[in-house]
Structures are given as C-alpha cells and as structure tokens.
Amino acid sequence: MTPRSFAFIAALVKSRSGLVLAAEQGYMLETRLGPILKREGLADFEALAERLQGPGGHRLAEAVTEALTTNESSFFRDGRPFEHLRRLLPGLAAARGAGMPLRLWSAACSTGQEAYSIAMILAELAPQLGGCRADILGTDISQAVVTRARQGRFSQFEVQRGLPARLLVRHFRQEEGRWQVAPDLREMIRFERWNLLADLRPLGRFDVIFCRNVLIYFDAPTKARVLEAMAAQLAPDGVLYLGGAETVLGLTDRLVALPGERGAYRRAGMAALAG
Numbered sequence: 001m002t003p004r005s006f007a008f009i010a011a012l013v014k015s016r017s018g019l020v021l022a023a024e025q026g027y028m029l030e031t032r033l034g035p036i037l038k039r040e041g042l043a044d045f046e047a048l049a050e051r052l053q054g055p056g057g058h059r060l061a062e063a064v065t066e067a068l069t070t071n072e073s074s075f076f077r078d079g080r081p082f083e084h085l086r087r088l089l090p091g092l093a094a095a096r097g098a099g100m101p102l103r104l105w106s107a108a109c110s111t112g113q114e115a116y117s118i119a120m121i122l123a124e125l126a127p128q129l130g131g132c133r134a135d136i137l138g139t140d141i142s143q144a145v146v147t148r149a150r151q152g153r154f155s156q157f158e159v160q161r162g163l164p165a166r167l168l169v170r171h172f173r174q175e176e177g178r179w180q181v182a183p184d185l186r187e188m189i190r191f192e193r194w195n196l197l198a199d200l201r202p203l204g205r206f207d208v209i210f211c212r213n214v215l216i217y218f219d220a221p222t223k224a225r226v227l228e229a230m231a232a233q234l235a236p237d238g239v240l241y242l243g244g245a246e247t248v249l250g251l252t253d254r255l256v257a258l259p260g261e262r263g264a265y266r267r268a269g270m271a272a273l274a275g
C-alpha cells in the first residue's frame, strides 16, 4: 500500500468512525481490506482509494470502515464492572419504582456478550428489583456484529471465555454445535446499528452505560466529544463504565470517578446519588 492510499483510507475511516489508524498498521489494513479488493475486482489500494471517491463510494466506505473495526469481546469482561452493576441495580430500581423501566446501554456492543452479561445479571437480580422493568440497548457501528449480536448464537470458544457454567446451562441451549441464547434473555435486549460520533440524543436517557474498549481506538478530541455526549444522556444517579485502559481524566470534567471504583463514573455534581 502506498503512503498516499494509506493516508486517504486512514482519514476516511477516522472521519466516519473516530478510529485512528497508525502508519505501522498498514499490514493490518492490507489483510483486512484484501477481501474487499477481491470482491470489488480492484487491482490495488490506489484503485480502492479512487473507487471510494467515485459513485457508490459511500457504500464502499461503510464496508471499509466495518472491516477495520476490532470486535474482540467476551462475557463478563474484566469482572469488576459487572460486580459493581450487581450492587448498583437494587438501589436504582428502588429509585425508579415499578412504573419506570431501567434503561441500560451497551454502546459499542460488538457481538453482544456485554449486553447478554447485563441481561443475565438483571435476570438473576429480578427478585430484588421490585418488579422494575429493564430495557437493554446494544449498539455498534458495524452491521455485521449487530446482526450476530441479535442472533445470540455463540461458539464453544466464546462461551468458554468468562461465562460461568451455571449461567451457560441456565440461559443457553445447544443447537447444531453452537450455543443459542434463550428467548427470554434475547427479548430483554434490542440491538441497533449506531455510530458513537452521531447525535446520541435520539437514544434517550440511560441509567447505566457500558462504553468499554472502544475509546482506546480514538484520539483525545474524539474521546472527549463522545464522553461529553454520553454524560448528557446519563441519568443524574446513573453510572458509566469504561474499559480497563480508559479514563475520563484530562478529557472532560462532566464525569467523575466513583470513589474506590476503577472505570465507573457518574455525572459531575451528583456526588450523593450514585454510591
């Protein structure tokens, strides 16, 4: 790939998704975009860059961006945020009462393990939630992973990563060598394609936001922009969870860390509300 076509593709992907591609990732680009070149009958990356600027470029740009996302995920990833969520939910449910559903959002949900982990916690805690309903939304920029998340079908390898055996037995059925999430759990979640760089206001207000292991791929101004947009969608007593390598420090003062909790944040000025 020539430096010119790399620079063109990197700029396009960044403007569409926020993902920053470093020059040393040229090889990764070549590997991931190879199938697109083949499918489109393009000789090289110069030809791809040209096609991206021509008619139909928009659809192709979507495919290129999707191909460059990293969709690694696992059930109950890193443990701690999910333990914190278990402690948080009864209080939040009591504050909402039976008439108002709790709204939880797995932003950048990839293939759905995070949203299904949240759903399993809600199912387990149901007796302590006083009849409070819960809606979970899972979103991702990639249509391919949103489709997979909706299907709720996982390989043996995927269920072996982080999913306790008792929850596998309780919520999954084995079908044709894959593990299918049970209908009652699937019904708790709506999966939708959504770009974190787009206006988040149409998604509404959330009590809990998981935005984990996606900001690491963005530059500082993009991280700040997404964090501020999320703070605006977070309920006053709500909590935002970030990934282990992510922080709000130096990016925004609209969110502050919960004392003693790494990776869990509340809106600034709401100290007494989210324990």
Ligand SMILES: C[S@@+](CC[C@H](N)C(=O)[O-])C[C@H]1O[C@@H](n2cnc3c(N)ncnc32)[C@H](O)[C@@H]1O
Residues within 6 Å of the ligand: 016, 017, 018, 019, 069, 070, 071, 072, 073, 074, 077, 107, 108, 109, 110, 111, 114, 139, 140, 141, 142, 145, 194, 195, 196, 197, 211, 212, 213, 214, 243
């Ligand atoms: C590494 S996965 C993280 C999955 C899950 N949150 C976790 O921690 O296991 C990152 C996901 O972010 C998505 N993504 C990247 N840029 C995005 C954007 N601008 N808007 C929404 N999703 C995005 C990718 O498609 C990918 O599925």
